[in-house]
């Protein structure tokens with residue numbers, strides 16, 4: 001049984017994670033963190049998703065939320081990272097960072113922290129996206145520098161960061177390839193289009209859970225790899241799988257590729 005603390009517990013993904021965790025006999029939710037000033041502070045966690053009381057009071061104090069936890073899954077916001085990171089480091093708890101929109105300083109802080117705790121940065125926890133990223137890299141290597149690569153994504157109208165963390169994550173894998181390595185985020189569209197430039201296109205609207213496509217445009221053909229998330233439970237299940245994989249690992253920086261065994 002793994003004891004789980006959830007941060008961002010009152011949000012779209014936090015609630016979904018709670019429902020998935022409560023359905024999983026190998027997971028026990030033991031703590032829940034939300035934003036300072038939230039009206040949910042002090043309420044029972046079960047109320048958030050309309051379930052029976054769980055005898056877990058929602059708190060805005062990380063050390064309190066994490067006091068019994070074996071692992072922390074974070075679906076909150078980048079502004080929450082500093083305090084959460086201090087607490088997981090202090091308590092030496094494995095940490096899965098699922099929020100997106102992290103800046104360079106925050107990514108460096110996470111890399112530094114991974115010298116002391118096991119840590120996964122997972123801007124997308126779906127198995128399908130891990131596969132899409134791998135297929136994108138294989139395709140770019142085989143097709144070579146004459147194909148223009150574009151990543152497009154659509155998300156619900158409330159999403160704050162753009163391009164999505166997933167688009168940037170796919171692009172970062174591509175920039176390890178020789179003919180693409182001069183690319184730097186945020187990968188804007190350029191016109192006329194230079195060779196070897198990745199572009200990320202963004203659409204926001206409605207309640208879209210998350211669509212990502214990678215296009216390889218050649219002189220006489222177009223190849224498109226596509227992933228569509230149709231239910232947020234997908235990401236919650238992936239985060240739980242990551243927690244089950246991470247909780248007994250040594251300190252280090254891991255990714256969903258490690259969790260699903262894609263090398």
Ligand SMILES: NC(=O)c1ccc[n+]([C@@H]2O[C@H](COP(=O)([O-])OP(=O)(O)OC[C@H]3O[C@@H](n4cnc5c(N)ncnc54)[C@H](OP(=O)(O)O)[C@@H]3O)[C@@H](O)[C@H]2O)c1
Nearest residue numbers: 008010011012013034035076080098099100123124125235
């Ligand atoms: N890794 C993945 O597969 C994946 C999948 C989907 C989404 N995401 C990312 O996960 C994050 C959350 O997404 P969402 O759709 O669930 O957003 P959301 O509905 O806005 O939920 C965010 C949650 O974080 C809370 N929060 C805000 N500031 C906080 C703070 N300082 N300390 C603690 N909690 C704080 C919010 O509380 P209030 O509502 O009170 O402000 C809310 O409960 C986003 O970055 C999103 O891009 C990742």
